[in-house]
Amino acid sequence: MGDQxxxxxxxxxxxxxxxxxxxxxxxxxxxxSQPQALSEEARQxxxxxxxxxxxxxxxxxxxxxxxxxxxxLPPDGNLPMMAPDxxxxxxxxxxxxxxxPEFQGYASEGRVSAGEHTTQLLLQQLxxxxxxxxxxxxxxxxxxxxxxxxxxxxxxxxxxxxDTPHGPYLRDxxxxxxLPSDLGFVPFHVEMPExxxxxxxxxxxxxxxxxxxxxxxxxxxxxxxxxxxxxLNQRPEDPLSILEFLNRTTQSEWFxxxxxxxxxxxxMQPTFEMAEKQxxxxxxxxxxxxxxxxMEEEVTExxxxxxxxxxxxxxxxxxxxxxxxxxxxxxxxKQLAEQQPVHTCRFWGKVLGLSRSYxxxxxxxxxxxxxxxxxxxxxxxxxxxxxxxxGEEEAEEDEEKAADALPQPTWxxxxxxxREESRTGAxxxxxxxxxxxxxxxxxxxxxxPAQIVQARKIRKFFTGHLDAPVLSYPPFPGNEANYLRAxxxxxxxxxxISPLGFYQFGEEExxxxxxxxxxxxxxxxxxxFEGIPVLELVDSMANWVHHAQHILPQGRCTWxxxxxxxxxxxxxxxxxxxxDEGVEEVEQEVGPPLLTPxxxxxxxxxxxxxxxxxxxxLCPQYSVxxxxxxxxxxxxxxxxxxxxxxxxxxWGHKYSPDNFNPALPAPAQQEYPSGPxxxxxxxxxxxxxxxxxxxQEQALAAxxxxxxxxxxDEDEExxx
Amino acid sequence: xxxxxxxxSLELASGxxxxxxxxxxxxxxxxxxxxxxxxxxxxxLFWGRILGVVADYYIAxxxxxxxxxxxxxxxxxxxxxxxxxxPATEEMAAQTAVVKGRFMGDPSHEYEHTExxxxxxxxxxxxxxxxxxxxEETRLVSVIDQIDKAVAIIPRGALFKTPxxxxxxxxxxxxxxxxxxxxxxxxxxxxxxxxxxxxxLLEKASLDPSLDFMDSLEHDIPKGSWSVxxxxxxxxxxLRSLLWPGLTFYHTPNxxxxxxxxxxxxxxxxxxxxxx
Numbered sequence: 001m002g003d004q005x006x007x008x009x010x011x012x013x014x015x016x017x018x019x020x021x022x023x024x025x026x027x028x029x030x031x032x033s034q035p036q037a038l039s040e041e042a043r044q045x046x047x048x049x050x051x052x053x054x055x056x057x058x059x060x061x062x063x064x065x066x067x068x069x070x071x072x073l074p075p076d077g078n079l080p081m082m083a084p085d086x087x088x089x090x091x092x093x094x095x096x097x098x099x100x101p102e103f104q105g106y107a108s109e110g111r112v113s114a115g116e117h118t119t120q121l122l123l124q125q126l127x128x129x130x131x132x133x134x135x136x137x138x139x140x141x142x143x144x145x146x147x148x149x150x151x152x153x154x155x156x157x158x159x160x161x162x163d164t165p166h167g168p169y170l171r172d173x174x175x176x177x178x179l180p181s182d183l184g185f186v187p188f189h190v191e192m193p194e195x196x197x198x199x200x201x202x203x204x205x206x207x208x209x210x211x212x213x214x215x216x217x218x219x220x221x222x223x224x225x226x227x228x229x230x231x232l233n234q235r236p237e238d239p240l241s242i243l244e245f246l247n248r249t250t251q252s253e254w255f256x257x258x259x260x261x262x263x264x265x266x267x268m269q270p271t272f273e274m275a276e277k278q279x280x281x282x283x284x285x286x287x288x289x290x291x292x293x294x295m296e297e298e299v300t301e302x303x304x305x306x307x308x309x310x311x312x313x314x315x316x317x318x319x320x321x322x323x324x325x326x327x328x329x330x331x332x333x334k335q336l337a338e339q340q341p342v343h344t345c346r347f348w349g350k351v352l353g354l355s356r357s358y359x360x361x362x363x364x365x366x367x368x369x370x371x372x373x374x375x376x377x378x379x380x381x382x383x384x385x386x387x388x389x390x391g392e393e394e395a396e397e398d399e400e401k402a403a404d405a406l407p408q409p410t411w412x413x414x415x416x417x418x419r420e421e422s423r424t425g426a427x428x429x430x431x432x433x434x435x436x437x438x439x440x441x442x443x444x445x446x447x448x449p450a451q452i453v454q455a456r457k458i459r460k461f462f463t464g465h466l467d468a469p470v471l472s473y474p475p476f477p478g479n480e481a482n483y484l485r486a487x488x489x490x491x492x493x494x495x496x497i498s499p500l501g502f503y504q505f506g507e508e509e510x511x512x513x514x515x516x517x518x519x520x521x522x523x524x525x526x527x528x529f530e531g532i533p534v535l536e537l538v539d540s541m542a543n544w545v546h547h548a549q550h551i552l553p554q555g556r557c558t559w560x561x562x563x564x565x566x567x568x569x570x571x572x573x574x575x576x577x578x579x580d581e582g583v584e585e586v587e588q589e590v591g592p593p594l595l596t597p598x599x600x601x602x603x604x605x606x607x608x609x610x611x612x613x614x615x616x617x618l619c620p621q622y623s624v625x626x627x628x629x630x631x632x633x634x635x636x637x638x639x640x641x642x643x644x645x646x647x648x649x650x651w652g653h654k655y656s657p658d659n660f661n662p663a664l665p666a667p668a669q670q671e672y673p674s675g676p677x678x679x680x681x682x683x684x685x686x687x688x689x690x691x692x693x694x695x696q697e698q699a700l701a702a703x704x705x706x707x708x709x710x711x712x713d714e715d716e717e718x719x720x
Numbered sequence: 721x722x723x724x725x726x727x728x729s730l731e732l733a734s735g736x737x738x739x740x741x742x743x744x745x746x747x748x749x750x751x752x753x754x755x756x757x758x759x760x761x762x763x764x765l766f767w768g769r770i771l772g773v774v775a776d777y778y779i780a781x782x783x784x785x786x787x788x789x790x791x792x793x794x795x796x797x798x799x800x801x802x803x804x805x806x807p808a809t810e811e812m813a814a815q816t817a818v819v820k821g822r823f824m825g826d827p828s829h830e831y832e833h834t835e836x837x838x839x840x841x842x843x844x845x846x847x848x849x850x851x852x853x854x855x856e857e858t859r860l861v862s863v864i865d866q867i868d869k870a871v872a873i874i875p876r877g878a879l880f881k882t883p884x885x886x887x888x889x890x891x892x893x894x895x896x897x898x899x900x901x902x903x904x905x906x907x908x909x910x911x912x913x914x915x916x917x918x919x920x921l922l923e924k925a926s927l928d929p930s931l932d933f934m935d936s937l938e939h940d941i942p943k944g945s946w947s948v949x950x951x952x953x954x955x956x957x958x959l960r961s962l963l964w965p966g967l968t969f970y971h972t973p974n975x976x977x978x979x980x981x982x983x984x985x986x987x988x989x990x991x992x993x994x995x996x
Contacts, residue, residue: 236892244930245880245892271898274953318741318769322734325952350737352960354947357735436953461962461995464949605821607773616743617798630773630822633985634737649737651965653995657821660991 218254226250277438281331304333307347310638310645316615317626319636320647321350325437332437333361339441340432341366348431348492349634349648351484356435356464360488363430364423407672417449417554425549425557426452426489433484435464442466444485449555450477455486459653459660474663487652489551495635496548496646497598497627499532503547505595523547523594531641537625538612541598544627544637550591559589604630605657631655721979723752723764723780729979732970735951735958738983740769744778747799752780755794755802763889767793768966768982770860772825779864779982786886787879788912788934793864795827805857808865815852816859823986829856863986871961872910873937873969875978876900880930887933893976901957901973902948908934915939944996962996965989 209221227250231239239246307330314320321329329347337345340363348362420427432441444466458472462480470476470483478486504526537543549557592600601609609631614623615638629635634650672678684692721729726749730739740748748766756764761782770777778799782792794802819831830853837850880890900906915935937946947960961967966984971977989995 241882241888242892245890249892270950271954274955278953315739316741318739318744320734320737320739322731322739325734352736352947353949354944354962355949357949436951438953459991459995461947607822611773615741618743628771655985660994662994 218251223251223254226254274436274438278328281328281335281438302334303337303342303345304330305346307333309643310347310647313615313624313638313640313643313645314636314647316624317613317636317638318615319626320649328437329359332359332434332441336361336363336432336441343367347647348488349650351433351462351487351648351652352650353462353464358433358435358462358464358484359437361432361441362492363432364428365430411669417556417560419446419448420556420558422446426493426551426555428549429492431485431488433466442481444481444488447482447485447489448477451482451486452489452551452555453553455483455490457663462652472662473665484652490654491632491635491648491652493546493548493551493557495629495632495637495648496546497544497637498547498644499529499537499639500543500545500597501526501532502529502642502644503545503595529642532639534614534623534625534640535620537627537639538614541601541608541610541612544598544610545595546592546598547595549594552589552591554589557591561588604655721766721981723748723756723766725977725979726752726766728977729766729970729981732956732972732977733958733968733979733981735949735956735970736960736966736968736983738769738966744799748778751796751800751802755780755782759792759804761792763787765791765979766981767864768984770823770863770982770986771984772823775825777823777825777827777860785888787889788887788910791868793861795860797825797827805861805864808861812858812862813866815854816862819854819859821987823860824856827855827857827860830854831856831859860986866988867964867967867982867986869909869911871964871967872980873907873959874910874934875971876906876908876936877931878978879934881933882930890931895974895976895978896957896971898954898973901971902950904937904940904946904948907937907959907969908932909937910934942993942996945992963989963992 206221209224210219212219227246230250231246236242236246307326308323311320311323311326315323320326333345333347336342343364343366345361345363348360351358351360422430427446431444433444434441454474454476457474458470458476460470460472460483462484466479466481466484468480470478470480476483502525503523506522506524532543551557552559554560598610603609607630609629611628611630613626613628614620615626616623624638624640627637627639631654632648632650633655634652635646635648637646638644721733727745730745733739752764752766755761759782762785763783765781765783767779767781770779775797778796780794780796780802782794783789790807792807793805795805796802818833833852833854835850835852836847875893875896877896878890878893879887881887896906911934913933913935916933940946942963945961945963947962949958949960950956951958955972957971957973959969961969964982964984967980967982969978969980971979
């Protein structure tokens with residue numbers, strides 16, 4: 001960078017040279033063109049002023065005014081083309097301030113002739129060695145800014161800047177053939193006021209700028225000062241295109257200063273809380289601090305499976321949560337295993353909800369562990385059942401007492417199908433949910449068959465709160481926790497699959513006949529399982545089997561005859577029993593037995609319910625077999641070698657190609673069976689009554705005649 | 721999601737459970753760069769994946785300088801070779817409205833749909849059963865277009881409108897603050913505004929014309945068709961569409977990263993009003 005301030009004559013030559021080189025170039029500015037004659041005269045004026053000036057404070061404004069008045073530089077049309085040259089020359093004159101290049105940068109947009117003007121002005125100023133100007137830059141950037149702000153970068157924006165005899169601003173003089181404000185400067189032939197008037201004009205302009213805006217204490221002057229300070233400090237690239245944004249942010253920063261570093265940002269509070277909770281996941285459980293970590297400690301077996309491995313394989317198939325999320329889930333499940341008496345556990349999946357999602361863990365308690373919460377629920381149910389017969393007995397007594405009792409409704413609610421025992425059927429596993437790893441786990445209640453039956457009929461999104469009611473028709477017996485549990489049961493039963501041969505039936509099981517056709521319901525791992533090649537797994541669905549029991553339409557896995565009365569119900573009067581018997585004969589519901597291959601699954605609209613893929617078609621040697629369920633979108637299974645795993649990540653709804661038709665409300669019930677006692681009959685009319693009477697008399701007469709005839713016959717017989 | 725920040729975006733959008741396998745990611749990174757060069761796009765977005773029964777479609781979109789200009793859509797079956805799809809027309813939409821069910825995964829597959837058409841032959845007018853064949857490619861085009869118009873979203877302030885007309889990416893977009901990130905009004909539909917003209921002057925008075933020139937999500941029908949969640953301990957806001965399940969939009973508040981991706985079966989959830 002050449003730092004030599006050239007001799008004062010140089011600036012005079014400079015515009016000449018530029019002028020010469022630029023005149024031939026086409027104009028691309030949108031501003032009005034100027035007669036060429038302006039340039040020389042104006043330049044002379046400028047030069048004379050520049051050399052004569054000594055008052056640094058006002059020199060710049062004077063210059064600026066002069067510039068703006070006098071087309072002191074080549075016509076506007078040529079200005080944009082000066083950018084390359086100007087940049088080149090500015091490098092020579094650069095005083096290390098870096099100021100001119102910035103303006104060059106602005107000018108390069110091609111829209112800023114004013115920038116060019118300013119540049120040259122400032123260059124001239126600097127070249128004259130006016131140190132005062134320099135100082136003005138260094139210190140608060142006030143005045144140069146003000147002056148820059150005064151005429152701005154868009155000449156049109158600032159309507160003022162021209163001198164007039166009567167005041168600081170030249171309003172558009174209708175006598176002029178062109179509008180001075182459009183030009184951005186006053187043509188040369190307008191008289192220039194005396195220097196002191198110019199100072200007055202400057203002060204007036206500044207006073208105008210210092211006016212505070214309505215409603216706040218910020219004035220345009222200060223705002224522009226801030227804005228330009230910010231731009232010069234940050235030196236963004238292409239600041240012109242982001243000018244509006246910078247404008248807005250500068251204003252907002254004035255009113256909303258950055259929060260003190262000592263105070264916590266209130267917005268980030270929930271984030272920090274969550275991070276704290278998750279940090280606790282990462283600390284190793286109980287025991288001493290870090291200093292006591294001994295490497296000799298045995299690495300104990302953990303009941304939590306290798307979730308990271310499963311996540312890796314699922315990721316090969318493009319499924320699953322991100323790696324760090326999976327790791328957090330692993331830690332959360334480890335925490336769960338420590339808190340609860342867990343025998344085995346598994347990451348079941350994630351169910352998405354409206355405001356929160358559920359991370360579900362499938363857990364099996366150790367043998368003999370009592371589930372305390374469940375017993376309370378059972379007692380309530382049983383208590384309810386006991387109350388009912390008492391109520392009915394009392395009603396019967398009342399009936400006997402009252403002479404004219406209301407007819408008792410003969411409808412009894414169908415007996416509730418009893419829930420399956422824990423560890424069997426649909427309740428084989430316990431499920432824990434949490435909304436995010438780090439939050440406490442909540443246990444889901446066991447599922448009842450009624451809930452499964454109703455869950456099949458409704459379709460609702462989960463909100464994410466376990467105690468939210470499920471508003472639907474037919475009414476769902478339970479809240480969202482029950483609905484979630486029911487959906488989990490359905491998904492597990494439908495989509496938990498394993499490669500053929502992984503599980504086998506135990507040899508100690510009795511024959512199927514003994515169990516009444518219910519089928520085997522337990523299995524164990526096959527120690528001799530060799531693994532099926534991935535390609536075969538992908539080709540045929542017969543290589544996969546369901547290892548979860550199918551749920552019957554009744555809502556259970558093993559069928560229960562609903563007509564079998566429990567002991568409590570037998571206390572009821574015998575009348576009801578007799579009425580029920582013989583009315584219904586319920587057929588035993590049978591489902592496909594355990595470990596049936598997937599090829600037996602029903603199709604959905606001519607489409608197979610399962611889709612199999614190799615995880616990577618480019619390297620089939622190392623691929624994993626991925627099976628995707630089309631019936632429950634979101635259920636995936638992978639298998640490779642001897643490993644396999646199921647997962648579900650989705651909204652928790654079944655796929656149905658048809659629209660969902662909500663159940664219609666039941667027809668209105670009949671109050672009384674219609675019969676002659678209560679059926680309304682029309683009264684007989686008078687004619688009918690008379691006819692009837694006549695008929696009766698005839699009948700009477702007929703019988704009398706018959707009797708007389710008989711008597712005569714008898715008399716005749718006796719006579720003979 | 722922007723092809724340039726593909727990996728990070730996939731990580732952030734993984735909360736919905738579906739993403740891409742590593743081999744697909746690798747092939748996308750290379751092939752999308754080539755697409756950008758060959759077609760001279762200003763920006764290439766990886767739009768998502770439509771799951772078919774036999775194969776999946778991977779969809780990308782190319783944007784020109786003007787961000788709201790109609791986007792070019794490309795599809796691929798293997799993330800390596802991309803084919804340009806024709807722009808969507810209303811006829812296509814009407815034609816494919818009758819097709820139900822999953823995508824097959826084969827672009828040349830044809831759906832058969834029998835229609836009763838009135839055929840006039842001379843004086844007679846009778847109805848004839850006509851079997852209309854609809855190509856899966858057409859269906860793909862119209863489904864992508866519907867999804868774009870319905871649920872492609874962008875945070876407020878990410879684009880700005882210059883006084884000269886074209887809409888540019890706002891390079892100084894610093895992200896939504898946390899308080900704004902949870903509100904539906906801070907997100908706009910990434911399409912030409914439809915409802916904006918219907919707003920009263922009073923409502924428009926408080927809008928900033930350089931930023932608020934698209935429809936916001938507030939007035940989407942049915943109400944509640946967006947699920948707004950905070951994930952990763954409140955460090956990520958995720959919007960999921962319930963109307964087109966599979967559309968996930970993610971944004972890290974106070975940062976510039978945002979994007980949306982669709983991974984799903986390409987079927988609209990018509991049962992939405994029953995499910996809310």
